[in-house]
Amino acid sequence: MCKYNVLRKGEKKCTRFRPLSFEVPKPLFPVAGVPMLQHHIEACAKVPNMKEILLMGFYQPNEELNRFLLNAQQEFKISIRYLQEYAALGTGGGIYHFRDQIVSGSxxxxxxxxxxVCSAFPLEEMLSFQKEHGEPNSFVILGTTANRKQSMNYGCIVENEETNEVLHYVEKPSTFVSDIINCGIYLFSPDIFQHIGGVFQKNQEEMLLYSFDGEESTNGWHRAEAIRLEQDVFTALAGQGKLYVYKTLGFWSQIKSAGSAIYASRLYLNQYHKTHPERLATNKKGGPKISGNVYIHPTANIDPTATLGPNVSIGTGVTISAGVRVRESIVLHGANLQDHCCVLNSIVGWDSTVGKWARVEGTPSDPNPNDPLAKMDSETLFREGKLTPSITILGCNVTIPSEVIILNSIVLPHKDLNRSFKNQIIL
Incomplete structure (x- = not known):
């Protein structure tokens, strides 16, 4: 059995992920010590008979992406290619545009x-579910449950409880529809392209209608290929006996914002007990005090009097000096945490410095920091389209002076601060 995997690379501009996306494409941002995409690739590589992984997106490939793909191919012994879209086509439009490459291996x-998305990626379970529920050519959505308020931020699924068939699908409804939400992970047979093609044909006909009416489309013929799987395909497929939902009991979250990366890091660190115990730091003689789940890159230099954890990720070349306290945070490549500083619920950017006795702190927005599987609404950092900082994020090459406090603030790259800040975005 040949199987492909297609990874969509996320948002076109990644504005919610700023200032971190200024330095690295969002899918390559390190979560729990490895690039976000690597978690997906590791899960795919475990699926029997997986033939190839295709990455699709609108990003211009660069040296960093090419290096990541080369290293991942060598590590996981599987073909991995990046296919760049000529325009932002949506999830449905992207896979339809490259359908010949997807089906080339039959x-x-x-x-x-x-x-x-951050997930335990129950891919093999989805395959078994597809065989047990519906026809071999059926389509499967990975779903999970959310509370009534959270569910309205996602695609909502109404299922037949006996057969698990999707009877109704609504993307981000204005009122409560169902507590089963779409996780953004799908299993398709090649038949899906017939349904996407129907949407493409309909879009073309609508464009012709606009031209006959004397109206010009600002997007030209690109508009016909811009297809959203959720709104344009799933809504029409629901109730036709082709679309099913597999509900996972494992963890899941979106990584829409920089703040939600800390929550995702916690989930992956907890999973490492089963999947990668070697990535978790332990208390050793002459080493720092480790509390809970902590990832430390081998190149980091950490004073034995420092205390790290729970839920901390320390990147390459990081220096952590005497008496430092880090909790619920991500510390990125080359950062320098000086004597007795404190970093809580924060992301410290590449090559940034936190001075002696300084305090960099955010307020956790998730429901229960003691429960690694507690679900969080990843939209809580954004209300009515405006950013509401609840963690602290230091961009690249930020310097925090000694004995100051940075609380619930976002600091853009290359800033040398000279005083304390609270609840601000520092441009």
Whole structure:
């Protein structure tokens, strides 16, 4: 059995992920010590008979992405290619545009996964579910449950409880529809392209109608290929006996914002007990005090009097000096945490410095920091389209002077601060 995996690379501009996306494409941002995309690739590589992984997106490939793909191919011994869209086509439009490459190996099925999701990725379970529920050519959505308020931020699924068939699908409804939400991970047979093609044909006909009416489309013929799987395809497929939902009991979250990366890091660190115990730091003689789940890159230099954890990720070349306290945070490449500083619920950017006795602190927005599987509404950092900082984020090459406090603030790259700040975005 041949299978492909198609990873969508997420948002076109990644504005919610600023200032961190200024330095690295969002899908390559390190979460729990490895690039966000690597978690997807590791899960795919475990699926029997997985033939190839295709990454699709509108990003211009650069040296960093090419290096990541080369290293991932060598590590996981699987073909990985990046296919760049000529325009932002949406999830449905992207896979339809590259459908010839997806079906070139005559796969029986293929996965489509959004890059900005954090999950246990129950891919083999989805395959078994597809065989047990519905026809071999049926389509499967990975779903999970949310509370009534959270559910309205996602695609909502109404299912037949006996057969798990999707009877009704609504993307981000204005009122409560269902507590089963779409996780952005799908299992398709090649038949899906017939349904996407129907949407493409309809879009073309509508464009012709606009031209006959004397109206010009600002997007030209690109508009016909811009297809959203959720709104344009799933809504029409629901109730036709082709679309099913597999509900996972494992963890899941979106990584829409920089703040939600800390929550995702916690989930992956907790999973490492089963999947990668070697990535978790332990208390050793002459080493720092480790509390809970902590990832430390081997190149980091950490004073034995420092205390790290729970839920901390320390990147390459980081220096952590005497008496430092880090909790619920991500510390990125080359950062320098000086004597007795404190970093809580924060992201410290590349090559940034936190001075002696300084305090960099955010307020956790998730419901229960003691429960690594507690679900969080990843939209809580954004209300009515405006950013509401609840964690502290230091961009690249930021310097925090000694004995100051940075609380619930976002600091853009290359800033040398000279005083304390609270609840601000520092441009």
């Amino acid at each position: 796969p029986e099925a293929f996965f489509v996964m959004n890059a900005d």
